Amino acid sequence: xxxxTHRRTWLFASLAALALAAVSAAASAQTxxxxxxxxVLQVSDNDAQKWNLALNNARNLQDDLGAEATELEIxxxxxxxxxxxxxxxxxxxxxxxxxxxVQVVACENTMRNQKLTRADMLAGIAYVPAGVVExxxxxxxxxxxxxx
Amino acid sequence: xxxxTHRRTWLFASLAALALAAVSAAASAQTxxxxxxxxVLQVSDNDAQKWNLALNNARNLQDDLGAEATELEIxxxxxxxxxxxxxxxxxxxxxxxxxxxVQVVACENTMRNQKLTRADMLAGIAYVPAGVVExxxxxxxxxxxxxx
Amino acid sequence: xxxxTHRRTWLFASLAALALAAVSAAASAQTxxxxxxxxVLQVSDNDAQKWNLALNNARNLQDDLGAEATELEIxxxxxxxxxxxxxxxxxxxxxxxxxxxVQVVACENTMRNQKLTRADMLAGIAYVPAGVVExxxxxxxxxxxxxx
Numbered sequence: 001x002x003x004x005t006h007r008r009t010w011l012f013a014s015l016a017a018l019a020l021a022a023v024s025a026a027a028s029a030q031t032x033x034x035x036x037x038x039x040v041l042q043v044s045d046n047d048a049q050k051w052n053l054a055l056n057n058a059r060n061l062q063d064d065l066g067a068e069a070t071e072l073e074i075x076x077x078x079x080x081x082x083x084x085x086x087x088x089x090x091x092x093x094x095x096x097x098x099x100x101x102v103q104v105v106a107c108e109n110t111m112r113n114q115k116l117t118r119a120d121m122l123a124g125i126a127y128v129p130a131g132v133v134e135x136x137x138x139x140x141x142x143x144x145x146x147x148x
Numbered sequence: 149x150x151x152x153t154h155r156r157t158w159l160f161a162s163l164a165a166l167a168l169a170a171v172s173a174a175a176s177a178q179t180x181x182x183x184x185x186x187x188v189l190q191v192s193d194n195d196a197q198k199w200n201l202a203l204n205n206a207r208n209l210q211d212d213l214g215a216e217a218t219e220l221e222i223x224x225x226x227x228x229x230x231x232x233x234x235x236x237x238x239x240x241x242x243x244x245x246x247x248x249x250v251q252v253v254a255c256e257n258t259m260r261n262q263k264l265t266r267a268d269m270l271a272g273i274a275y276v277p278a279g280v281v282e283x284x285x286x287x288x289x290x291x292x293x294x295x296x
Numbered sequence: 297x298x299x300x301t302h303r304r305t306w307l308f309a310s311l312a313a314l315a316l317a318a319v320s321a322a323a324s325a326q327t328x329x330x331x332x333x334x335x336v337l338q339v340s341d342n343d344a345q346k347w348n349l350a351l352n353n354a355r356n357l358q359d360d361l362g363a364e365a366t367e368l369e370i371x372x373x374x375x376x377x378x379x380x381x382x383x384x385x386x387x388x389x390x391x392x393x394x395x396x397x398v399q400v401v402a403c404e405n406t407m408r409n410q411k412l413t414r415a416d417m418l419a420g421i422a423y424v425p426a427g428v429v430e431x432x433x434x435x436x437x438x439x440x441x442x443x444x
Contacts, residue, residue, distance in 0.1 A: 039432050044201065044296055053340065053374050057428040060405055064429045078201050078296065109208055132205040132294060133212045136187050139292035144435035146428060147295050147443050148340055148374065192349065192444055226349050226444065257356055280353040280442060281360045284335050287440035295443050 037061070038071040040138040042147040044131075046079040048089050053148040055093045058102050067101050073138060077107035077131025081114060084122050091122055098124045107131030185209070186219040188286040190295040192279075194227040196237050201296040203241045206250050215249050221286060225255035225279025229262060232270050239270055246272045255279030333357070334367040336434040338443040340427075342375040344385050349444040351389045354398050363397050369434060373403030373427025377410060380418050387418055394420045403427030 039061055043054050058072050074097070076084050083090060084106045094104060105126045111117070118127070128134040139145050187209055191202050206220050222245070224232050231238060232254045242252060253274045259265070266275070276282040287293050335357055339350050354368050370393070372380050379386060380402045390400060401422045407413070414423070424430040435441050 037432060037436075039428075042294070049375065056374070060426045060428050061432065064426050078204070079197065130208045130212050132187075132208050132296075135294050136185060136209065136292040140185075144432040145293060145441060146338070146431050148428075190442070226352070227345065278356045278360050280335075280356050280444075283442050284333060284357065284440040288333075293441060 036069050036071050037065045038138075038141070038143040039073075040135060040143040040145055041072070041074045042135055042145070043074060043076045043080040043083055044078040044147075046082055048083075050080070050148060051083040051088075051090045052093070054083075055090060055097060057146065057148050058097055059100075062100060062102075071103075071143075072101070073103040073105060073134075073143070075105055075107070075128070075131045075134050075138075077110045081106065081110045081116070084125055085116070085120055086122060088122060094122055095124065105131070105134060107134075184217050184219050185213050186286075186289070186291040187221075188283060188291040188293055189220070189222045190279075190283055190293070191222060191224045191228040191231055192226040192295075194230055196231075198228070198296060199231040199236075199238045200241070202231075203238060203245060205294065205296050206245055207248075210248060210250075219251075219291075220249070221251040221253060221282075221291070223253050223255070223276070223279045223282050223286075225258045229254065229258045229264070232273055233264070233268055234270060236270060242270055243272065253279070253282060255282075332365050332367050333361050334434075334437070334439040335369075336431060336439040336441055337368070337370045338427075338431055338441070339370060339372045339376040339379055340374040340443075342378055344379075346376070346444055347379040347384075347386045348389070350379075351386060351393060353442065353444050354393055355396075358396060358398075367399075367439075368397070369399040369401060369430075369439070371401050371403070371424070371427045371430050371434075373406045377402065377406045377412065380421055381412070381416055382418060384418060390418055391420065401427070401430060403430075 041054050041057055043051060054074055058074060061072060062070055082088060084094065084104065088094065098104060103126060104124075105128045106121060107130060108127050109130045111121075111127075135145065189202050189205055191199060202222055206222060209220060210218055230236060232242065232252065236242065246252060251274060252272075253276045254269060255278060256275050257278050259269075259275075283293065337350050337353055339347060350370055354370060357368060358366055378384060380390065380400065384390065394400060399422060400420075401424045402417060403426060404423050405426045407417075407423075431441065
């Protein structure tokens with residue numbers, strides 16, 4: 001075999017290896033585990049036991065997985081909205097959850113229907129136009145969905 | 149460098165670019181956002197407040213995201229089946245949801261257990277052999293799952 | 297065109313075809329349907345009707361999809377834990393579900409809070425440190441989530 005053919009063969013092999021490496025890199029980038037655990041918790045019942053259960057769930061997720069490695073959001077809407085009103089029986093636990101890095105959001109559609117303004121709600125929480133849209137978007141972003 | 153080598157180098161470069169473009173196209177086709185928002189809503193409680201909440205959720209999703217951009221399905225089964233019977237207290241709202249393009253399906257397993265036939269049900273709804281299988285399939289197809 | 301150029305063109309074409317085949321194989325491996333249907337069912341209510349509904353759901357999934365093709369897990373936690381205690385009203389049905397290949401797991405966080413030990417629980421069930429973490433992990437592994 002002349003040297004030219006040897007060189008050409010080597011070049012083909014290199015190029016094939018490069019192409020396969022590129023394919024493989026693209027594949028592994030797509031299947032790699034996400035850097036954090038992401039969970040969205042739904043509260044839509046007018047039931048203080050459910051509110052406590054959701055807060056227990058959030059705490060257990062952080063305890064088991066580490067608060068830094070976990071992105072947690074509690075979405076409160078519909079009949080559940082009382083959980084986030086100033087006179088909520090779980091006000092103290094919401095404050096603790098916020099301090100621990102849990103995102104807590106209230107649905108503004110629900111607030112409008114129930115004639116609530118931000119002045120009626122707990123400090124430190126966030127707001128979304130529609131709780132149900134937020135729940136959909138979070139799932140689209142790879143969040144696991146849990147309804148306690 | 150002789151012309152032949154130049155031509156060969158140019159060919160290698162072109163082929164490498166082609167291969168990388170193909171890899172990149174395949175990768176972006178897989179990670180591109182879906183053309184529509186897809187949500188499946190579950191109703192399995194014998195509770196008219198839950199039925200209204202599910203219908204509010206469907207309307208809010210359409211209002212926020214646009215009815216054309218949203219594929220919505222409400223799966224009704226088990227103790228929730230009364231939502232879709234002819235004498236349902238939310239019959240008028242179901243008709244409105246169907247007109248707005250929401251898919252509403254009843255579980256035939258549940259109907260058989262409760263001795264219901266299609267003659268007992270609201271007009272315009274669809275049927276699936278098993279509500280729970282439908283909920284699984286929709287999630288496999290990329291639908292977000294919401295249980296009001 | 298000299299023979300050498302012909303051969304080189306043929307080699308380029310083969311290599312391009314190989315690269316595209318590799319891309320295509322990688323792409324289809326990622327989008328192929330999973331070999332089994334995977335569903336995780338949540339039980340977190342203290343309500344025997346919900347327990348029966350979850351067990352009906354599991355049976356319907358197996359009947360429709362085939363027990364071999366279906367990986368089913370029922371995660372029981374919080375106020376639902378009574379479903380898996382020795383005196384459970386659905387003890388017989390749990391035994392049947394286990395025999396049919398359904399995985400049934402109890403949350404050890406909940407058991408600790410309610411001063412329950414494994415001696416208080418039904419035979420044959422499995423245990424997880426935290427039910428809510430299990431629900432998240434299963435979804436990360438591609439399980440559909442259903443909360444009856």
